Each structure stands twice: as structure tokens, then as C-alpha cells.
Amino acid sequence: MTRDDALQLDAQDPLAPLHELFQLPEGKIYLDGNSLGALPKATAERVRRAIEQEWGSDLIESWNKAGWIDAPRRLGDKLAPLVGARTGEVLVADSTSINLYKVLHAALSLQQGQRKKVVSERSNFPTDLYIADSVVRAHGGELVLVDTPDEIPAHLDERCAVLMLTHVHYRTGRMHDMALLTRWAQQAGALTIWDLAHSAGAVPVDLLGSAADFAVGCGYKYLNGGPGAPAFVWVHPRHHGLSYQPLSGWLGHAQPFAFSPFYQPAAGIQQYQCGTPAVLAMTALESGLEVFEQAQKLGGMAALRSKSLALTQLFMDEVEARVPQARIVTPKESAQRGSQVSLALNGDLSGAAYAVMQALIARGVVGDFRAGDPRRLEAEPHLLRFGFTPLYTRFADAFDAVTQLADILATEAWRAPEFQKQNKVT
Ligand SMILES: *Cc1c(COP(=O)(O)O)cnc(C)c1O
DSSP states (O other), X not given: OOHHHHHHHHHHOTTGGGGGGEEOOTTOEEOOTTTSOOEEHHXXXXXXXXXXXXXXXXXXXXXXXXXXGGHHHHHHHHHGGGGTOOTTSEEEOSOHXXXXXXXXXXXXXXXXXXXXXXXXXXTSOHHHHHHHHHHHHHHTOEEEEESSGGGHHHHOSTTEEEEEEESBOTTTOBBOOHHHHHHHHHHTTOEEEEEOTTTTTTSOOOHHHHTOSEEEEOSSSTTOOOTTOOOEEXXXXXXXXXXXXXXXXXXXXXXXXXXXXXXXXXXXXXXXXXXXXXXXXXXXXXXXXXXXHHHHHTTHHHHHHHHHHHHHHHHHHHHHHHOTTEEEOSOSSGGGBXXXXXXXXOGGGGGGHHHHHHHHXXXXXXXXXXXXXXXXXXTSOXXXXXXXXXXXXXHHHHHHHHHHHHHHHHHTGGGSGGGTSOOXXX
């Protein structure tokens, strides 16, 4: 493939107009939308209006007049079609970590103490494991961590309460078969919790079709809600009114403005709200979600998925053809791949991944670095991570990123001292 071929793919791309909806700095190839999504152009104006008009002028009236109070549900409704949920089923609130705490407690309480084992992957995103560890301690349960996905079925037994997985793995980009694993878990009497941090807005998700039990996910990655944007939570309607989340704040009450001294949970997903929403952050996320309404007109998640697969395929093909020093860690089978590609460096270069990423960033190709497990670097190497957000990434971006990577490795430009210093956020 040549650069002209990549430009040709961009010229034929039906989703190309969406690129214009984002403010992307000239000369930068942004491949980190899986960590912090780019800024939609409409967001600054929306947030300015929320500050100056809604807050500055209308003040407290905006809770009703601007619909601040309904934002968690309104945003949830905008998000619902992206994850295969229906109107009224998704709530936007708090962070992914906090929502995970809520649903883990809820799921364990549904098992009524009969089953206490929570099964997850050792390489799951650490916050998921830390929260699960805390919750199983409170329930007197046990957290069982598998090293590879094929070990999961053996742990789906009569003691298993919850199977808690991240749908698309944050390190490798490997995607689980949600419907299949949910079925296996439920056949064993377990409930499922899916973390959609790297799925929502990146790959089609069908929570209802998979009959999943609970899901949480992130607002600042592929949903482009801005740094620290609120997260979301979904609970299958069959558990509404039966499962209880422990953060029983006033806005999850059936009648918050009755100011009753007694807690009575709201019906449905509303119970999963705890306190007052961060309205300015919600405003930015709402603008991010509205980009998907534009995308819907151009084919929606199905079109985004096919572009995402084409982008990651192009990137992997070019790496294989032009970067002999790297190997692809992400599954090559499209059904098992999310919207990112992770690379490890071969042999003596394996420890240079951080410096190589710094050198790439200095040249305007922004991905990130994820440290491997020092005790088992063979199985979990240091990674160069590249996220492909189909809303705004172009085929030429994927092509050019490989050109820079190949050059940095061939010239050993990464050896420069300024690339060796480790930052706080990698
Ligand atoms: C990004 C991410 C999180 C982030 O959690 P926060 O509470 O927003 O910090 C959680 N889980 C997974 C799998 C993630 O990828």
C-alpha cells in the first residue's frame, strides 16, 4: 500500500465529514482517543452557554428550565442506542470506578449470600480489580482472577456469583464474545457485569441482545466527553426493583424533594444515581454524545465499526510490512478486536517501548505506553498502544503513524535522552 492508496480510502470514506466536527490540532495524528477522546467543536460553545446563560444568568432556575436535573437520564437516553439498551435504562453519573462499586454490590446482593465468588481477569484494568476486591471483602466473598480467557469456563460453577469482565481489554484491545460468556455464566447461575470503557462508541454493543445483567462504562474515552467526564451505568430491567445499590443518596430516592428521613429507592435505573450531577461536565459529555447523532445519519455504529476495522487492519498490515522490530499483540481476527492496536517490541528493544512512544509523540503521533508486568514480561510485555477512533481518525493518519514508527526504530531516534524520562501519566 502507498500513501496515495490511504488518501484514496479517505476520499471514499462515507464517515469522512465527521472529522470536521472535531477540533484536532494541525499536524498532530491523535491515536489516543481510547484514553481521552478529542474535543468536539460544538463543546466549547455549549459549555460557555451553560456557564454564562444557565449558571450566570438563570442561576438556580436552570435546574428546571435548562433541564439540569434530568441530565443523567437525558444523556443516558442518548447513550442507550450505542450499547444496545432502551430509552430509560441508562444513567449517566459518577465515575466508572464508582458505578462498578454500585453494580458489584447490587449483583452480590441479588445472589443473597448463596454464591460469593467474583471471577475476573488478572490483567483487567486495575481499578476494576481494586473495587472488586473491596466489595468481596465487604460481602465475605472471594475474587478469583484468571490468567487467560480460556480459564474462565472452569470457574463458572455453583459458587460463582458474578463474572466481571471488561469487554474490550484496555491493554491488548482483545474483545470478548459478550453474548456467549453471558450465556455460559448465566447457565451456571452467575450474573454478568460488563465494563464497556473501551467499547461504548467504539464497537457495536448489544446489552439486551446478550441478556447481560449489568454494565458500566466511561464518558471520556470514545464518547469524547472531556477529561474526567461522567460515566454510565446500565442494569437489565429484570433486576429493576430487586437489586439495590449501596450508595443510597437523595437523588436515587423515589421522591427526593419530599425530603423524607427514610430512604425509598426510585424505580428503575434512577436508583443508581447518588448525588447531584456535575452539570458542566454533563454538558460537555452531552455534546460528545450528539456527535453520534450525526454519525447515525451516516450509518451509525455499523458504519463506525467497519471503518474502525479497516483502520486497524491497515495499521497492522503496514506494521507487519514495514516495522520488523515490532509484533502485534492485538488479535488479528476482527471479531476479537476492539478499536485499538497494541504493539510490543522484539528482543533487546522490549524495554524501549516508553522511549519509542515519547519519540512518536515528539513527532506529533500521539499514542500511549502501558507498562508490562515485570514478573512476567513474556506474557505481558510493555506496550505501545494506538487507539483508532473512527469518528475522526483518517486512513492517512494510520499510514503516516507507521511511517514515523518505522523511522524512529530504524534511526534509533528514541535513544535521545529527552525520551527516557518517565512522566507521571504515561
Ligand atoms: C478507563 C477505564 C476505567 C476508568 O475508571 P475511572 O473511574 O473513570 O477512573 C475503568 N475501567 C476500565 C476498564 C477502563 O478502561
